[in-house]
Amino acid sequence: MRIKLGAALVTAVTVATASTACTTTTDGTATTSPATPTGTTTTVGRSSSKPTSTSRKASGPLADLQACEMLSSAEQAHFGITATGKSSELGSGRLCTWQVRGQEYTSILNVILYDSAGLKDLSDTLNKKPIASIGNRQTIQVINDVEKNCAVMMAVTDTTRVATQATVGVDVDKACEMALELARVVEPKLPRG
Secondary structure, three states, rough: OOOOOOHHHHHHHHHHHHHEEEEEEOOOEEEEEOOOOOOEEEEOOOEEOOOEEEOOOHHHHHHHOOOHHHHOOOHHHHOOOOOOEEEEOOEEEEEEEEEEOOOOOEEEEEEEEOOOOOHHHHOOOEEEEEEEEEEEEEEEHHHHOOOOEEEEEEEEEEEEEEEEEEEEEHHHHHHHHHHHHHHHHHHOOOOOO
């Protein structure tokens, strides 16, 4: 069985590994260098920095939501998810990542909560296009042809958004279908701005 690990995960691991530098203090303890980058690589509309499992204090209308709680057990089963999602922070987003192992490749699904970044904060350099609204929310699709993933961004307020993102092997069309289906499942659980 061939398993192709999704490009988004590979990129996240690469960024996490590359962004950590060590210096030595006089007692020999390794510490993170103060010059360590805090997040400059953009991946489908989000700033990529070292993923962490620590959580910062969320605020605003998304504060009561947890990314890994956005899918019920039945919804996870619908998407083929059999393992617990991994909660982390990446740039300004709080996310949950699920891996779905297939016969030919591994699919990666993400739900990302942006407590302080709205649709207007997406970079102009992204391959984005407006798509039909989901639940009367302004919705934008972002395709990353390099990393072969697709995201659906939904406005919650002017300064907050939620994204669903998928990598399905190297098939961007399937990734966009999966991200859209995931967004339709997540949207009814979002607060109204």
